[in-house]
Amino acid sequence: LQGSGLVCGVAFFFLLPLHSAYGDVSYSFPEEMKRGSVIGNIAKDLGLEASRLSARNARVDTEGNRKRYCDINLSTGDFIVAERVDREELCGEKMSCILRFDLVLESPLELHRISLQIQDINDNTPIFPKDTIKLEIAESAFKGARFRVNAAHDADIGQNAVQSYTLQRNDHFALSVQTTVAGSKYGELVLDKELDREQQQELKLLLTAVDGGTPQRSGTVVIHVTVLDANDNAPVFNQAVYKASLPENSPLGTLVLTVSSTDADEGMNGEVTYEFSRMSDKTRKVFTLNHVTGEMTVAGALDYEDESKYEMFIEGKDGYGLSSDTKVIIDITDVNDNAPVIYLQSLTNPIPENASPGTEVGIINVQDRDSENNRQVRCSIQQNVPFKLVPSIKNYYSLVTTGELDRELVSDYNITITATDEGSPPLSSSKSVQLSVADVNDNPPVFEEQSYKAHVTENNNPGSSVCSVTARDPDWRQNGTVIYSLLPGEVNGVPVSSFLSVNGETGVIHAVRSFDYEQFRSFKVHVVARDNGSPPLSSNVTVSVFITDVNDNSPQILYPAPEGNSFMTELVPKAAHGGSLVSKVIAVDADSGQNAWLSYHIVKSTDPGLFTIALHSGEIRTQRDISESHSMKQNLIVSVKDNGQPSHSATCTMYLVISDNLAEVPELKDLSYDESNSKLTSYLIIALVSVSTFFLTFIIVILAVRFCRRRKLLFDGAVAIPSAYLPPNYAEVDGTGTLQSTYNYDAYLTAGSHTSNFKFIRSYNDNTLMLVFGFEL
Numbered sequence: 001l002q003g004s005g006l007v008c009g010v011a012f013f014f015l016l017p018l019h020s021a022y023g024d025v026s027y028s029f030p031e032e033m034k035r036g037s038v039i040g041n042i043a044k045d046l047g048l049e050a051s052r053l054s055a056r057n058a059r060v061d062t063e064g065n066r067k068r069y070c071d072i073n074l075s076t077g078d079f080i081v082a083e084r085v086d087r088e089e090l091c092g093e094k095m096s097c098i099l100r101f102d103l104v105l106e107s108p109l110e111l112h113r114i115s116l117q118i119q120d121i122n123d124n125t126p127i128f129p130k131d132t133i134k135l136e137i138a139e140s141a142f143k144g145a146r147f148r149v150n151a152a153h154d155a156d157i158g159q160n161a162v163q164s165y166t167l168q169r170n171d172h173f174a175l176s177v178q179t180t181v182a183g184s185k186y187g188e189l190v191l192d193k194e195l196d197r198e199q200q201q202e203l204k205l206l207l208t209a210v211d212g213g214t215p216q217r218s219g220t221v222v223i224h225v226t227v228l229d230a231n232d233n234a235p236v237f238n239q240a241v242y243k244a245s246l247p248e249n250s251p252l253g254t255l256v257l258t259v260s261s262t263d264a265d266e267g268m269n270g271e272v273t274y275e276f277s278r279m280s281d282k283t284r285k286v287f288t289l290n291h292v293t294g295e296m297t298v299a300g301a302l303d304y305e306d307e308s309k310y311e312m313f314i315e316g317k318d319g320y321g322l323s324s325d326t327k328v329i330i331d332i333t334d335v336n337d338n339a340p341v342i343y344l345q346s347l348t349n350p351i352p353e354n355a356s357p358g359t360e361v362g363i364i365n366v367q368d369r370d371s372e373n374n375r376q377v378r379c380s381i382q383q384n385v386p387f388k389l390v391p392s393i394k395n396y397y398s399l400v401t402t403g404e405l406d407r408e409l410v411s412d413y414n415i416t417i418t419a420t421d422e423g424s425p426p427l428s429s430s431k432s433v434q435l436s437v438a439d440v441n442d443n444p445p446v447f448e449e450q451s452y453k454a455h456v457t458e459n460n461n462p463g464s465s466v467c468s469v470t471a472r473d474p475d476w477r478q479n480g481t482v483i484y485s486l487l488p489g490e491v492n493g494v495p496v497s498s499f500l501s502v503n504g505e506t507g508v509i510h511a512v513r514s515f516d517y518e519q520f521r522s523f524k525v526h527v528v529a530r531d532n533g534s535p536p537l538s539s540n541v542t543v544s545v546f547i548t549d550v551n552d553n554s555p556q557i558l559y560p561a562p563e564g565n566s567f568m569t570e571l572v573p574k575a576a577h578g579g580s581l582v583s584k585v586i587a588v589d590a591d592s593g594q595n596a597w598l599s600y601h602i603v604k605s606t607d608p609g610l611f612t613i614a615l616h617s618g619e620i621r622t623q624r625d626i627s628e629s630h631s632m633k634q635n636l637i638v639s640v641k642d643n644g645q646p647s648h649s650a651t652c653t654m655y656l657v658i659s660d661n662l663a664e665v666p667e668l669k670d671l672s673y674d675e676s677n678s679k680l681t682s683y684l685i686i687a688l689v690s691v692s693t694f695f696l697t698f699i700i701v702i703l704a705v706r707f708c709r710r711r712k713l714l715f716d717g718a719v720a721i722p723s724a725y726l727p728p729n730y731a732e733v734d735g736t737g738t739l740q741s742t743y744n745y746d747a748y749l750t751a752g753s754h755t756s757n758f759k760f761i762r763s764y765n766d767n768t769l770m771l772v773f774g775f776e777l
């Protein structure tokens with residue numbers, strides 16, 4: 001029952017007074033005293049005899065199996081500390097901590113209660129639950145925000161427990177110490193100045209808790225403040241303006257530049273993505289931007305000539321949409337990618353061949369779309385042409401001639417203009433210009449020969465060709481078209497045109513009439529070759545016509561006179577000896593050469609053998625002596641023959657009278673002379689009359705035709721009279737006997753030879769030739 005009473009005594013500890021009246025004793029003693037420390041003297045306090053304690057077997061009992069914290073010195077009666085007493089262990093946070101003992105004495109049994117109040121000493125320091133306190137505070141926290149810090153714990157109680165806290169000096173936080181309802185104290189960090197994660201990402205604050213004991217004890221903890229990011233920073237580009245220079249024609253995918261920005265924030269707040277903000281559509285097609293890396297690459301064709309500078313803005317945006325932008329300027333540098341282009345602005349084509357050196361033929365413009373050196377263009381043409389390029393203003397060049405042109409040598413030029421720029425590598429282009437040289441009539445026709453000789457046998461057919469002349473003119477078309485004509489002139493007082501005609505186109509020279517070698521043997525004409533240019537150029541050549549003889553004339557016997565006209569008689573002396581010259585036959589032949597080489601023969605004679613005739617001289621000689629037996633009248637028929645092929649001959653009769661006296665000769669008369677004379681006169685009269693009549697008729701016809709034409713004009717005669725139509729240079733000659741107008745035709749020797757000086761009309765009878773000279777009606 002006592003034991004349980006002691007246990008219960010703990011429960012109503014507060015109710016009991018320390019010094020109870022039942023012989024009990026109370027002590028108060030600090031904890032943690034050394035073993036053997038004397039708490040008090042029980043023997044004295046209880047009034048017991050110390051010497052008897054041992055005898056009475058005094059002992060201190062504790063309840064249960066609790067440790068024996070205290071004991072009694074039996075020899076002195078002192079109540080002493082037997083074991084270390086730790087108040088905190090025994091009583092924790094209880095304000096009152098009382099240990100109860102029983103002092104048991106035997107013989108007689110005596111029981112005394114001893115209560116020992118353990119006094120707290122400041123033997124514990126304030127302790128924070130963890131070594132470090134981690135606090136995460138958003139940087140966006142406002143001033144005044146409070147953050148509670150776990151309280152420090154001190155096992156001691158009362159004044160020895162945590163009394164206050166102190167915070168290490170810092171910029172941002174102040175400490176406010178709070179007391180709970182239970183009375184314990186804790187600290188609160190009060191944000192005194194806003195945090196900036198970007199400035200200071202974490203803070204370490206030393207918080208010290210102190211108790212109220214003496215000596216004072218303290219415990220510290222490190223408050224680790226991590227400043228949490230708030231998206232309070234926009235991305236910031238490293239450069240305000242990015243500049244890059246890029247050659248044109250850079251391949252797709254070429255990296256242009258990389259923009260980068262930093263965002264002081266972290267996490268999503270600091271994750272920057274890039275995109276184009278302000279840019280033209282054109283620019284948009286040419287560049288792409290990697291949203292994550294900020295690499296800008298070429299995505300389209302870059303053409304310096306199209307656009308030499310690109311400007312755009314790139315926006316950098318963080319995860320929560322804060323953004324900023326930067327300007328990007330990209331300069332495209334020129335690459336020599338455009339060949340020069342040659343424009344032919346004007347061209348004089350064809351150029352007349354007489355253009356003087358230095359004549360401007362064309363204007364050329366050269367353009368190169370590149371810039372600077374790449375657009376510096378040099379222009380040239382090939383060497384071997386008489387042209388050059390003269391630089392003019394800007395990129396203009398004049399194409400001028402450098403020398404004389406001669407169409408007859410070179411009529412076409414292929415001028416290749418080459419333009420090369422000064423880029424590296426240089427580009428060039430060329431253009432071919434066709435130039436023709438226009439003809440100028442600068443070449444007179446030139447005869448192939450210095451002079452021409454023609455041989456014509458006489459009695460030729462009118463219209464037969466005599467020879468032909470050819471002249472060449474290297475000029476073009478009409479400037480080189482040669483027309484032949486005869487130079488007017490006279491041969492023996494007769495116009496040359498009555499002898500020859502020339503075909504204006506072919507140069508074939510025709511005889512207009514039959515020539516007679518016996519009339520003239522040669523003549524000269526001048527043939528003019530004239531071109532058709534304007535003005536025309538001409539040259540002339542001499543054509544010598546030699547008429548060759550034909551045996552067309554019979555020998556003509558001059559003596560003796562032809563038969564019938566006179567009876568010439570030669571007297572032969574009777575005494576003539578053989579070999580004496582009797583007479584001579586004289587004959588001539590109009591032909592020449594062999595054709596006129598005459599031989600004489602006696603064809604028939606009265607007394608053959610009496611006379612001989614010299615073969616070539618025609619001298620008639622006696623062969624024998626004349627004798628009486630010979631007949632007085634001797635007739636010789638002499639034939640005179642030329643040597644032509646075939647030969648012609650004439651005969652005559654030589655009357656010889658062998659007599660010494662002329663009176664002996666009978667019947668010598670001459671009648672025919674007068675008769676023929678009067679006949680000739682009457683023929684002449686008739687001829688005169690007919691010519692006069694013809695002439696008169698002719699005049700009348702001309703007048704009539706003229707009159708008719710005028711009437712036609714006046715009265716607008718609708719009736720065409722085909723027969724009255726006459727070609728301008730053609731004269732129809734009325735049939736008045738001499739001309740056969742019934743069947744005449746225009747005997748142009750060559751078709752279309754209107755350029756011939758004359759025409760002739762051939763009558764039905766092929767042998768008669770009429771020449772009609774230029775009567776213009």
Ligand SMILES: *[C@@H]1O[C@H](CO)[C@@H](O)[C@H](O)[C@H]1NC(C)=O
Pocket residue numbers: 412413414432
């Ligand atoms: C000029 O050039 C053209 C084509 O380039 C060619 O057909 C012609 O034969 C050339 N002419 C000359 C005279 O070289």
Ligand SMILES: *[C@@H]1O[C@H](CO)[C@@H](O)[C@H](O)[C@H]1NC(C)=O
Pocket residue numbers: 438439440441442476477478479533534535
């Ligand atoms: C002939 O030459 C003249 C100048 O003398 C020129 O005007 C004309 O065009 C030339 N004719 C031809 C067909 O070339």
Ligand SMILES: *[C@@H]1O[C@H](CO)[C@@H](O)[C@H](O)[C@H]1NC(C)=O
Pocket residue numbers: 487538539540541
């Ligand atoms: C004929 O040619 C010569 C030189 O060849 C020239 O002197 C003369 O004037 C020319 N005659 C005519 C009529 O053209």
Ligand SMILES: CC(=O)N[C@H]1CO[C@H](CO)[C@@H](O)[C@@H]1O
Pocket residue numbers: 073074075076
């Ligand atoms: C057991 C014990 O502590 N005895 C002590 C009691 O007191 C005397 C005198 O002070 C000591 O000598 C003993 O040793």
